[in-house]
Amino acid sequence: MILCCGEALIDMIATPTISGGDGFVPHSGGAVFNTAIALGRLGSPVGLLTGLSSDMFGEQLAEALKTSHVDASHVIRSDRPTTLAFVQLKDGHASYSFIDENSAGRMLMPEDMPDQLPAISALYFGGISLACEPCADAYAALLDRQGADRAVMIDPNIRPDFIKDQTRYRTRLNRMIAQADIVKVSDEDLDWIIPGPESITEKVPLLLQAGPAVVIVTRGGDGASGYLADGSETSVPVRPVQVVDTVGAGDTFNAGVLAELERGGLLTKTALRTLNTENLRAALAKGAEVAAITVSRAGANPPWAHEL
Secondary structure, three states: OEEEEOOOEEEEEEEEOOOOOEEEEEEEEOHHHHHHHHHHHHOOOEEEEOEEEOOHHHHHHHHHHHHOOOEOOOOEEEOOOOOEEEEEEEOOEEEEEEEOOOOOOOOOOHHHOOOOOOOOOEEEEEHHHHOOOOHHHHHHHHHHHHOOOOEEEEEOOOOHHHOOOHHHHHHHHHHHHHHOOEEEEEHHHHHHHOOOOOOHHHHHHHHHHOOOOEEEEEOHHHOEEEEEOOOOEEEEOOOOOOOOOOOOHHHHHHHHHHHHHHHOOOOOHHHHHOOOHHHHHHHHHHHHHHHHHHHOOOOOOOOOHHHO
């Protein structure tokens, strides 16, 4: 089973009301939650490790996991509040304002992480849970303890406004990247991780030298490229669709990549270290396919397998 480790929250999405003004409608979300939901809908064996509240929003999130066939046995429940992300859309692109202090997800501690993970074959990390302490330290500790024998994918999905101590964040993220097998970044993420005027093709080898076997770079409407440690690379275009909004697009892309690798028996440390460009391209294509469906409808609403 793939275990997705990170935030589950409520996206409060601005929606017109009968009176004409905007109200905010609660939608289940969070980068890592969205990836887990997408994997479940694609038929991959998947679980979520996160902190969930016992409040009404926590119950909404728990029900969404059940509906999409995501194992919740590693969820840690508490009476702390649920993180809220107020989302505003402009030309289909989302901007966020978070209410996250003392939340059920953020307040996870290293000692809350499981000592054993039977039946878990791969770990996925990402999102704001890698930036917000103390949960960021908890997930880093989990990777330290459990990542050596399992395939590991990381998508930092960097939000600079969320980073309170850049030195601590960079130190922790760099350590996690060195332990990962797959690192997926946007072109903006890559420029933040490796500042400077160099091109993507000049920066990717530096990221690969840190330890990953595969680096994936997404470039919005320009598609996605995958790079292997031997210097080979491959790319896929985006699928042309009418974009409603981009909420959850990258998270769903990640699920497509993981699902395709898992389906082909390639989601292991050994297989990823000998991956070829044909297999990598197939994984990127699956990511692009499922992301295209997600952006064609409102909110983070990943497709089910029968929709592909």
